[in-house]
Amino acid sequence: MNIVLNGDTRQLPQSATVHDLLLQEQLLERRVAVEVNGQIITRSQHATHPLRDGDVVEIVHALGGG
Numbered sequence: 001m002n003i004v005l006n007g008d009t010r011q012l013p014q015s016a017t018v019h020d021l022l023l024q025e026q027l028l029e030r031r032v033a034v035e036v037n038g039q040i041i042t043r044s045q046h047a048t049h050p051l052r053d054g055d056v057v058e059i060v061h062a063l064g065g066g
């Protein structure tokens with residue numbers, strides 16, 4: 001299936017979850033905010049929230065600074 005991630009198309013397996021996407025994008029260890037089709041997906045839902053063909057996903061990760 002294809003999704004749009006931060007404006008770019010990504011191909012994922014049909015059974016992919018938000019967790020799978022974060023793993024593929026090497027963002028599992030980062031503090032991120034995830035939005036799917038305008039809905040915030042909490043960290044506790046990442047492993048169970050399925051992605052569907054055509055979903056629009058936005059991921060924002062915090063950067064440290066000082």
